[in-house]
Amino acid sequence: MRSARSVPFGQRLPSAGVSLRSQPKELDQKSLAADNVQDAIIFSEMSSNGVPIPPDRARAARDVAAALTGARHVVLTTHVNADGDGVGSEIGLWHMLRAQGVSVKIANPTRIPDRFTFLLPAGADASQHAVREIERADIVASLDIGDLTRLGELAPVIKRREPAFVCIDHHVGPVNLPVGPCLIAPDATATAELIFDLAGVAGWPLTPESAQALYVGLLTDTGGFRFSNTTARALRVAAALLEHGVDPEEVYASVYASAPEGRVRLLAEVLQTLVVEPDVGLAWVSVPPDALRRHEVTPDDLDGIVEFPRSIAGVRLALLFRHIGNGRIKVSFRSMGEVDVAELAHQFGGGGHHRAAGASLAGSMADVEEKVLTAARRFLRNGQSP
Numbered sequence: 001m002r003s004a005r006s007v008p009f010g011q012r013l014p015s016a017g018v019s020l021r022s023q024p025k026e027l028d029q030k031s032l033a034a035d036n037v038q039d040a041i042i043f044s045e046m047s048s049n050g051v052p053i054p055p056d057r058a059r060a061a062r063d064v065a066a067a068l069t070g071a072r073h074v075v076l077t078t079h080v081n082a083d084g085d086g087v088g089s090e091i092g093l094w095h096m097l098r099a100q101g102v103s104v105k106i107a108n109p110t111r112i113p114d115r116f117t118f119l120l121p122a123g124a125d126a127s128q129h130a131v132r133e134i135e136r137a138d139i140v141a142s143l144d145i146g147d148l149t150r151l152g153e154l155a156p157v158i159k160r161r162e163p164a165f166v167c168i169d170h171h172v173g174p175v176n177l178p179v180g181p182c183l184i185a186p187d188a189t190a191t192a193e194l195i196f197d198l199a200g201v202a203g204w205p206l207t208p209e210s211a212q213a214l215y216v217g218l219l220t221d222t223g224g225f226r227f228s229n230t231t232a233r234a235l236r237v238a239a240a241l242l243e244h245g246v247d248p249e250e251v252y253a254s255v256y257a258s259a260p261e262g263r264v265r266l267l268a269e270v271l272q273t274l275v276v277e278p279d280v281g282l283a284w285v286s287v288p289p290d291a292l293r294r295h296e297v298t299p300d301d302l303d304g305i306v307e308f309p310r311s312i313a314g315v316r317l318a319l320l321f322r323h324i325g326n327g328r329i330k331v332s333f334r335s336m337g338e339v340d341v342a343e344l345a346h347q348f349g350g351g352g353h354h355r356a357a358g359a360s361l362a363g364s365m366a367d368v369e370e371k372v373l374t375a376a377r378r379f380l381r382n383g384q385s386p
């Protein structure tokens with residue numbers, strides 16, 4: 001069990017101890033009970049920049065950190081149509097690994113959305129040659145992904161090459177990824193929170209650049225610290241990131257207040273399609289064919305639109321339908337209250353979180369809408385909430 005890799009963590013004990021003495025209320029009950037197992041003591045007392053880390057998370061993070069720092073060339077990747085959490089997590093981790101002298105590149109199946117390129121250091125993103133990067137990787141780290149198919153055209157390359165693999169993710173549901181050390185915590189607010197924990201466990205210092213990238217992950221995955229995954233711990237992590245130099249207004253301006261005109265015009269057009277069924281608490285919108293092209297925007301510019309149908313009083317389930325090419329329709333599911341949309345999305349081969357999930361289905365817009373809406377009405381009527 002003990003390896004040379006344990007040593008740096010033992011060395012972190014004094015600082016973890018100081019943090020616990022100064023913040024006794026943050027000590028959890030489990031760590032109080034762990035009195036005679038050396039590892040349990042070490043891990044339960046571990047904290048990351050003042051935020052205590054659950055022992056199982058610390059243990060998994062240690063294995064992931066060891067795998068990453070032991071590799072010659074690390075390739076970081078995230079899901080197709082990367083979001084703020086995927087991009088923020090990989091850029092945060094890129095900075096940390098670089099500082100450790102590790103050779104590292106980002107290689108995503110689709111390009112990084114414009115609104116996140118302000119985070120991107122020169123030379124970090126090799127997504128244009130993603131296949132080549134995967135082929136020369138000693139180890140691939142997948143971030144914010146629970147299923148290999150989310151890597152689009154990179155999935156078959158990984159299956160063929162079988163590089164060493166680590167994963168860091170917070171999605172609920174079955175994991176379908178290559179074997180390797182994994183830091184998976186469905187109770188984590190965002191993958192960025194787990195990168196923060198990884199840094200704490202490994203003893204990698206936060207810089208203003210890495211802190212800003214992780215803050216973007218937390219900010220966007222919580223819808224600006226509004227959604228149900230806005231936990232006390234997430235806010236503690238965000239506070240620590242601010243202490244490391246993040247300027248929240250500057251980040252807001254870059255992520256949310258630098259929209260191309262087309263994004264707002266697209267919003268106006270999509271909202272015209274709104275249908276509400278108040279008796280079941282269902283509302284949905286559809287993206288008209290060619291709307292993205294006409295407004296000269298990308299799928300990333302649809303981010304947040306589904307919040308409008310969800311914001312209607314009495315709506316428990318909101319949907320957004322859009323064409324994604326290859327004769328497929330992507331459905332985004334958002335819920336309020338007890339409605340578990342991960343379960344609903346799973347019926348259609350998708351997945352996600354309790355209140356935010358997605359799936360893609362083959363068929364015409366009309367066919368997919370009928371199929372999904374029928375299932376959604378049945379789902380809502382079957383007493384998902386009081």
Ligand SMILES: [Mn+2]
Pocket residue numbers: 085086144170190191221
């Ligand atoms: Mn995420």
